[in-house]
Amino acid sequence: MAFQFEVLKTDPSGARLGRLHTPHGAIDTPTFMPVGTAGSVKGITQQQLEELGAQIILANTYHLFLRPGHERIRTLGGLHCFMSWPRPILTDSGGFQVFSLADLRKVTDEGVTFRSHLDGSEHFLSPERALEVEIALGADIIMVLDECIELPADAERTRQAAERTFDWARRSRDYFAAHGDPAQQMLFGIVQGGALAELRRENARRLVELDFPGYAIGGLAVGEPHEVTCAMTAEAAAELPATKPRYLMGVGKPEDIPDYVERGMDMMDCVLPTRNARNGCLFTSRGRLLIKNARYAGDTRPPDESCACPVCRRYSRAYLRHLFVSGEILAAVLNTLHNLYFYLDIMRRIREAIEFGDLARFRSELRANLEVGPS
């Protein structure tokens, strides 16, 4: 069987050490997936991603559908071939764009009509259509289309979106059963339910009845307090089968990642390391370092003195500041390399900590160090 998820160890906290086997290789979990929306993790090459140890990346159905088009990518051999990335890929469905492109779309029970942010043209994405695109793209893990709402939201709106998301999940499962190949792609269902605990549980419970090979928790980290994110994650996780992978979508800050792992999350993705890198924010073991700050103009130290990444081993804060302030492309490249290394390294350490039954200590040490602030 091409896909197999092994849970190697479960921590008393609920954290799991696992391995997800896919046709493009295995993924050690918990894992962090760098975001490569348009078939590119902005700023760095696929080779650099491999060297960083990224085992899976995320791409976006909506963006690739608009450009260059899923049929073109299918003709060119699928997304792995097209972008020359041999390892696993997960495609998000476009559900997040329902949230982030709120001004440019209209949602009905049937699907979502988007006005393209590229040229204003109208495009319709239904659960079935999203899957058609995702099947053509050929990612190892594909997501159902969901309705991701803003928080806070009133109960009525939350229920409506959760119900619709569930309905779409059912339609997606049926469509994939008819047109997809479970040996080639894993279809994940998505739990919605806003900040309503009972709704989260109910939504998860019903989703599990649809029997997806993996489950995601969506609609979190959209502005709500971290405690709420944790609480909702726990509510949903309580209903999800231990034998299947769980993906918490769109998180998170470095200091919060262990919290999600402790709530049983196996996969995460977030634009923070890549976007912030381009905006001059470096994640370090001592917290965020804004490289453009004048205080670094003569600082010969690496961004993070305890970091072993290729950037910290070679370049000074003074040089990186110069690059950023000068608008040099290299600033984006180096900052991205560092930030992704930092995130992937946290995941490595988390896996190690789970293995040695040490996660609680790792979590509090990580948080304490991050609060110190860069010197």
Place this chain on the structure above:
RNA sequence: GGACGGGUGGGUGAGUGGUUAAAACCAGCAGACUGUAAAUCUGCCGCUCCUUGCGGGCUACGGAGGUUCGAAUCCUCCCCCGUCCA
């Protein structure tokens, strides 16, 4: 020697009697960023005082005078810069 044009806050440069401490952009300083419409966005950016308020005082549009209730804006003279004519 003459004719035009011009001298504005760190820079470029709007503004041609009052709502102008003076647009905009740049530079500078600080901050934000969570399934990427983001190499983006936001705030501050003359000095000073306090009971921090769409608060008070001071200084400021080449220089000096003047007109006016009021001038970066109008007048006079002077000093610089540019172009052209001798």
